[in-house]
Amino acid sequence: MKNKVVLITGANGEIGHGLIHYLSQTPETQIIALDIKPLEPQLLSLCEQYIQCDIRDNDRVSAIFQKYELDTIYHLASILSTSAERIPETAHYINVDGTIELLKLANQQTARTNRAICFLYPSSIAVYGLPCTDTKRQSGKVREEDWCCPTTMYGCNKLYCEQLGRYYASHYQQLAEAAQEVRLDFRGLRYPGLISAFTVPSGGTSDYGPEMLHAAARGEPYHCFVRPDTRLPFMAMPDAIKALVNLAAAPAETLTRQVYNVTSFSPSALEFQRKVLHHFHEARIDFQPDIPRQSIVDTWPADIDDSAARTDWGWQPDYDFDRAFDEYLIPNIRERYTEPV
Numbered sequence: 001m002k003n004k005v006v007l008i009t010g011a012n013g014e015i016g017h018g019l020i021h022y023l024s025q026t027p028e029t030q031i032i033a034l035d036i037k038p039l040e041p042q043l044l045s046l047c048e049q050y051i052q053c054d055i056r057d058n059d060r061v062s063a064i065f066q067k068y069e070l071d072t073i074y075h076l077a078s079i080l081s082t083s084a085e086r087i088p089e090t091a092h093y094i095n096v097d098g099t100i101e102l103l104k105l106a107n108q109q110t111a112r113t114n115r116a117i118c119f120l121y122p123s124s125i126a127v128y129g130l131p132c133t134d135t136k137r138q139s140g141k142v143r144e145e146d147w148c149c150p151t152t153m154y155g156c157n158k159l160y161c162e163q164l165g166r167y168y169a170s171h172y173q174q175l176a177e178a179a180q181e182v183r184l185d186f187r188g189l190r191y192p193g194l195i196s197a198f199t200v201p202s203g204g205t206s207d208y209g210p211e212m213l214h215a216a217a218r219g220e221p222y223h224c225f226v227r228p229d230t231r232l233p234f235m236a237m238p239d240a241i242k243a244l245v246n247l248a249a250a251p252a253e254t255l256t257r258q259v260y261n262v263t264s265f266s267p268s269a270l271e272f273q274r275k276v277l278h279h280f281h282e283a284r285i286d287f288q289p290d291i292p293r294q295s296i297v298d299t300w301p302a303d304i305d306d307s308a309a310r311t312d313w314g315w316q317p318d319y320d321f322d323r324a325f326d327e328y329l330i331p332n333i334r335e336r337y338t339e340p341v
């Protein structure tokens with residue numbers, strides 16, 4: 001019997017793919033999916049309903065709340081960092097206006113039913129803004145409170161939406177005569193760059209990692225847009241899904257904060273290239289840094305401190321750098337690109 005209703009926005013994206021597959025294995029979960037693009041047919045059959053619309057279409061989005069009493073929202077719809085830098089105002093309207101409308105509706109349902117909706121928000125290491133590469137080298141594992149000074153529209157959007165979530169969960173209408181009895185349960189994750197075997201990213205600034213791997217598997221040359229010594233944190237997609245659903249399942253009383261860093265491994269771009277070459281000997285990968293994108297990556301930390309997530313809700317990635325390649329990425333990517341067309 002289905003008794004848990006979950007809304008996934010941005011359902012056709014990289015995380016959406018993995019999340020729909022994962023949640024559809026729990027028979028009690030009813031998945032309502034939303035994306036501006038058509039949902040891939042293989043995902044459609046796993047969802048109770050699919051709504052193709054813009055997250056800013058208030059009529060269509062409020063109709064979901066009229067039809068269903070939602071338990072959990074995974075709000076994935078977003079314009080990613082590189083794309084957002086090309087259309088900053090539009091990115092703001094989608095990333096921020098889209099989020100506040102959803103928070104408002106989720107909070108209205110919470111107030112009406114006296115049952116807190118769990119609102120999961122994937123934030124990003126883009127909220128950080130380190131001033132120079134020396135500071136980046138010296139900073140080690142950056143904590144949630146440090147260097148929250150983003151230089152991109154996407155980073156600004158993410159940081160502000162985290163604050164909006166905190167506001168709705170803790171302070172919404174604090175001057176009203178009667179305080180809302182039950183508040184929205186907002187939980188955020190700051191992801192590093194994600195690498196999936198099944199989808200290819202687009203529009204992100206950590207995309208060089210997954211892009212060089214998928215290009216090698218397709219037998220295509222790849223020009224890496226950052227310097228070989230560039231270091232960023234990354235995570236394999238199954239761990240990204242695990243982090244999201246484990247945070248959603250964590251008892252509220254164990255949580256000491258509303259937004260958590262999570263990470264797995266931090267290779268340099270050169271180490272990434274060598275790892276890809278180890279598995280695909282013929283790969284043609286060179287380095288042709290794109291200065292503006294390099295400058296953005298230089299402001300993001302080389303590593304982040306996820307000890308709060310480990311302590312509060314038992315976060316532990318399953319895949320380190322070697323295992324991610326050996327057991328998840330390489331076998332699945334080889335299969336993907338050798339499939340008959």
Ligand SMILES: NC(=O)c1ccc[n+]([C@@H]2O[C@H](COP(=O)([O-])OP(=O)(O)OC[C@H]3O[C@@H](n4cnc5c(N)ncnc54)[C@H](O)[C@@H]3O)[C@@H](O)[C@H]2O)c1
Binds near residue numbers: 036053204
């Ligand atoms: N992939 C990563 O490396 C990474 C890292 C950190 C955070 N995140 C965050 O995780 C979330 C999901 O990321 P992803 O990797 O699946 O990204 P993605 O780009 O693959 O998916 C985003 C989805 O949002 C949809 N979308 C865009 N604009 C929309 C709109 N106006 N209305 C409705 N849908 C819209 C897109 O069609 C797309 O399917 C995003 O919020 C992203 O910022 C991703």
